[in-house]
Amino acid sequence: MDGNLTLDELYAAANEMCRKWWGVDYTGTIRLTNVNWRRREACFAHTTDKRVQEIRMSRKVNARFTREYVLGNLLHELVHWRLFTQGIPHMDDDPEFVRECIRVGAPFSHTKKAQYAAKLHGGAANHGANHTLSQR
Template identity: 35%
Template sequence: MCEEYLKKLSQIVINEGLRDTFKTQKRLIELNKMYSSDTVIYHSDNIRGKCIVYYGSITDPAAIDTYEFKLGKVKKEETISNVLKLNMWEERFNNTIRDGKPTLEYIKSDILIWVNESKNNKYKKQFIETLNVFYKYTGQIIVLYKEFNGELKRIKPIYKINAGISLEELYTYAKYKSEEFWCREFTGKIMFVKTYWNRQLGVFFPDSETIKFSEYMNGTQTKEKIFDTLVHELVHWHLHTSGKKYRDEDFEFIEECLRVGCGLSDAAGAQRAYRDYCVSLNLSNKNMNMGELNELSI
């Protein structure tokens, strides 16, 4: 009996195309109250396209069991994003070079002009009524709206004030510098990721020997800055693959960055390590000078 009841409720959720964990749970509990039964739904989790429902019985609330069902999907052609061609707006926005960071009012106005050209008033109305444009604490642009099933959808457009650098240019420069500085072939990987780092342009991941650049940051920096960051990450790669200390706080890393002429990390720990390195270098020079004086006095 429980199985049939839960199957009935889950089918409603499937038909509505709900996939958000919070929305799915809220809807199941709402349906549980709407269609009276001895079965009580306590909680649900969405994991890898499946919903796990935790339920019990009014007569035996301590006996908790689980029921699983595969989540449904809203057909692409029936989504607001597809009907209003929001991906085309995003692509146009991303490829536009600007004088500076656009204001929220400008971004909202720009997307509304695009949406208002659509003749589908139903989807247009839903989008406009639920639209919210804001900056995350990191500075990333978020365009938020609701689909018909109540799920929140996000667009994360990228603004550019520079043309940016292609992946091919990064690989060419990395290979050239690796040969110049260390007489070895660059065997690592470079890739762009849709991750917004507030202070970092690129990051080296030692496990995969990959240098990742933020696609969001790429178009906001000059070529000189991007290439300088690439060399910094190459130092990480070279030292790591050579079995040496390669972290920002390691003296060996700081020394190699200074040798090849790239910038150091702005992170507090890295800057503190640089100051300590300078102190140790001064002490070392003083000791060498004292040694020379002792030799002269003999």
């Protein structure tokens, strides 16, 4: 698989996607770990004061997937980031999040809650990324 992108490649892709969809650069951080997550593929972590805005990914998890799949996970997390920075509800089951994922073509999480919200708000179920909900 070729999903084990470098940090530089992830930042370049994040900036490209952010410019395309929102006309801005990605201003958060991306952290690559070596932890072999079992229940997540990526996550967006933040603090309420907005000092931390971080997309976390695992090299070991990414290596199991294709480049396209990893970039889909990144786009999903970028939707969390963008809505968060705009003060818009950004959890997987928020209607605003589902609508923005649909608009930009980002995959949905496989959690029951996220899948239900996707169906409820017009998204296609089982559309890709599988990660846990953002940390508050």
